[in-house]
Amino acid sequence: MHPDGPRLFIEPAGFSERFDREPFGFSHNLHTLDLFSFDSLIGLAGRYANAPRDYFVAAAASSAATEFKAVAHSQWSVGEAMQRVGSDSVRVLLKRPENHDPRFRQLLDTLFEQVIGMRGGLKGERVVRLESAVFVTSATSITPCHFDPEIAFFAQIEGRKNYHVYAPSSMSETELESFYREGIVSIAEVDLPTRDPRLEHVYALEPGDGHHQPQNCPHWVATGAGRSISYSFVFETDATRARNRTRAANHFLRRAGLQPAMPGVCPSRDAAKAAAMRVVFPIRRRVNNLTAKLRKV
Ligand SMILES: [Fe+2]
Structure with missing residues (x-):
């Protein structure tokens, strides 16, 4: 283990320019930690038995272009799925392990501090969500x-x-706006055949390898000939959430026949749009709930 403990070994040169803009690779020493041994993860999964919202079990997809939500899922309990990883085609996602084992909390805090330190601090932004995940996946399985x-x-x-990942610029503004208009934190479906292949990065990851994935990067993943274990941590800040709301506002402005500026062009206008959506989202949610109720009457 590195004398400083768990570390991502990221090249500092160019970090600020590439952070949340372009994917880049790095190495790390997390694969040497005991808490990622399969036996340890079986024990961790045991703590998820009564937390169904904290795990996701799915089959492998037939291809990278398969619709994400169309793949069979939730067919096994988390314990059963872990037992089947060696014999069936299974993808197990253990969400937020830091809420189930304090060692993962410590790991997450350490790595986040490292990354934000490289970025030069939070620069006035407030973290609104920081969480990690462990992926346990059968051999030759595809995540669409x-x-x-x-x-x-x-x-x-x-x-x-x-791991195939496309730069965020491979998504058009209208595609992003269409997703963010809902104001939800969820997986976004992507039409793979229409992505620009020139914007694709392919990382052939082995233990000790990793990469940075900016927000809005389309990606699909295929495991190799053996069982795969991976770890990731993700975060959002008040600024990234505001940018999402700006895009939502742009969706409605575009629908009204206007040509809205993309986020970043005019910060004061971005802020006004984001603030407007903060009001609109709860109203839309209430209307949608009401509509659903009335449909049942
Ligand atoms: Fe993903």
């Missing part, structure tokens, strides 16, 4: 293409993974 509304650092722990 999608993007996540969060900034991520991904580390391969055991086995191999071919």
Whole structure:
């Protein structure tokens, strides 16, 4: 183990320019930690038995272009799924292990502090969500293409993974606006065949390898010939959430026939749009709930 404990070994040169803009690779020493041994993860999974919202069990997808939510899921309990990883085609996602084992809390805090230190601090932003995840996946399994509304650092722990990730610029503004108009934190479906192949990065990850995944990066993943264990941590700040709301406002402005400026062009206008959506989202949610109730009457 590194004398400083768990570490991501990230090249400092160019970090600020690439952070949350372009994917980049790094190495790490997390694969040497006992808490990621399969036996230890079986024990961790045992703590999830009564926390169904904290884990996700799914089959492998037939291809990278498969619709994410169309893949069979929730067919096994977390304990059963962990037992089947060696024999079936299974993907197990253990969400927020830091809420189930204090060692993961310590790991998350250490790595986040390291990354934010490299960035030069939070620069006035407030963290609104910081969480990690452990992925346990069968051999030769595909996770289909999608993007996540969060900034991520991904580390391969055991086995191999071919991780295909596209730069955020591979998503058009209208595609992003269409997703963010809902005001939810969820996985976004991505139409893989229409991505620009020139914006694709492929990371052939082995234990000790990792990469940074900016927000809005479409990605799909295929495990190698053996079981795979990976770890990632993700976060959102009040500023990244505001940018999402600006995009939501742009969706409605565009629908009204206007040509809204993309986020970042005019910060004062961005702030006004984000503030407006803070009011609109709860109203839309109430209307949607009411509509659902009336449909049942
Ligand atoms: Fe993802």
